[in-house]
Amino acid sequence: MSALLVGGYGPDMGGAGRGIVTASAGLPGGVELIAECPSPSWLTVRGDRLVATLEGEGGLAWFVRTDAGWAPDGVVATGGHWPCHAAFLDDDTVAVACYGDGAVVVVRHGEEAPLQRLEGTGSGPLPAQEGPHAHHVHVLPDGRVLTLDLGADRLHVHRRTEDGLLERIDSLPLPEGTGPRDLLALPSGELALLGEWSCELLILDPAGVEFEIVQILALPGATPGADQAAALGLSADGRHLYAGLRGADLVAVVSLDADGARPLGAVPSGGAWPRHLLVDGELLHVANQRSDRVSTFRIGADGIPEPLGETAVAAPTCLARA
Incomplete structure (x- = not known):
């Protein structure tokens, strides 16, 4: 079994976590804090890169794998409210789903600000669906990029442009009250x-x-x-x-x-x-x-x-x- 990376909520999101830890879950071995950061609620790894959504403060943290472990490699403000999920579009570019305002944000490593912000719209029939709540990014083998809106009961379909941004080409309704997550x-x-x-x-x-x-x-x-x-x-x-x-x-x-x-x-x-x-x-x-x-x-x-x-x-x- 490989070691696990575990992200979680810190005090700014009602938890007691201090950052990203490694754990040999369920088996002998301790828990080690490898990166102190506020509420890294989602983690995704691609090769020697790791990104974490810092949900409470609205940031995206980059890390690079070294011989000594994961080293900090920059933080960028997404401009979104409660970023909760992210997926690599390529080695240097990440799409981030922001639950709080429904936005999908494109961030490139080394840039001081996001490259793109796609606004969320719509709502659903349930009280918790009072507005858009983006919650997931998924890249298909053919290159299309899917995002889910838990608040609007929508699956959005995108293609990447030549400059690496996202163009929304379709928005598919799901049964009312689904809450796609x-x-x-x-x-x-x-x-x-x-x-x-x-x-x-x-x-x-x-x-x-x-x-x-x-x-x-x-x-x-x-x-x-x-x-x-x-x-x-x-x-x-x-x-x-x-x-x-x-x-x-x-x-x-x-x-x-x-x-x-x-x-x-x-x-x-x-x-x-x-x-x-x-x-x-x-x-x-x-x-x-x-x-x-x-x-x-x-x-x-x-x-x-x-x-x-x-x-x-x-x-x-x-x-x-x-």
């Missing part, structure tokens, strides 16, 4: 989309111009209106999906085969408020934000996670491979 590529070429508010899994076909919804599945163990679905993970063999359910504090398990997705069941998340999860080989790690721990499970041959151990980490919100 997370997106994951499946071995079939389809996409799994997680609805935070509907507690549903939507299977999308991204071929062509229109994104066809080929299946909608209620997550096992979830109660819409009481629970908030939080994150998706895919088993190493591509046969099972996992989704965190905040409220019920469960991990929903879904089976995937040629006939589509079907519910298998749900298991306790090992703590409270499973904000994020990560599959690492036969292990499943769950960031239980409100119980200050990362819980680790061994995935059985039937796809069902079995508890293995836990590691104390303050207000964990994101897990990444070191």
Whole structure:
């Protein structure tokens, strides 16, 4: 098992975290603070670069891998409110989703200010959907860049221009009250989309111009209106999906085969408020934000996670491979 990078909330976001830590989750080994920074709520790694969204202060922090570990490599203000997710567009450029104001911001390493800001618009039927809330960025193999708006029930489609910016070429409506939060590529070429508010899994076909919804599945163990679905993970063999359910504090398990997705069941998340999860080989790690721990499970041959151990980490919100 590789070491984990763990980001989480600090005092400016109601947590007690001090920055980014490494952990051998669920197994012998300590937790080490490797970068002190305020509320690095999302982490993403590409090669020897790491970026962290500093959600409370609206920044994006860059780090570079050295022989001694991860070294700070600059911070830029995104200009967005509550940046919560980011994805590399290339080695030097990142797109950032800002939950608070719904903006999507493009940032290039070494620049003092963002290159681009795409405004969010729209709303949904639920009280928490009073306005746009961008929450995810996903890059397709063909180069199209997808962003999810949890507040407006929209999937936005972009292409990159010659100067590396994003051009929005389509905006696809999703069922009202879905609250699209997370997106994951499946071995079939389809996409799994997680609805935070509907507690549903939507299977999308991204071929062509229109994104066809080929299946909608209620997550096992979830109660819409009481629970908030939080994150998706895919088993190493591509046969099972996992989704965190905040409220019920469960991990929903879904089976995937040629006939589509079907519910298998749900298991306790090992703590409270499973904000994020990560599959690492036969292990499943769950960031239980409100119980200050990362819980680790061994995935059985039937796809069902079995508890293995836990590691104390303050207000964990994101897990990444070191």
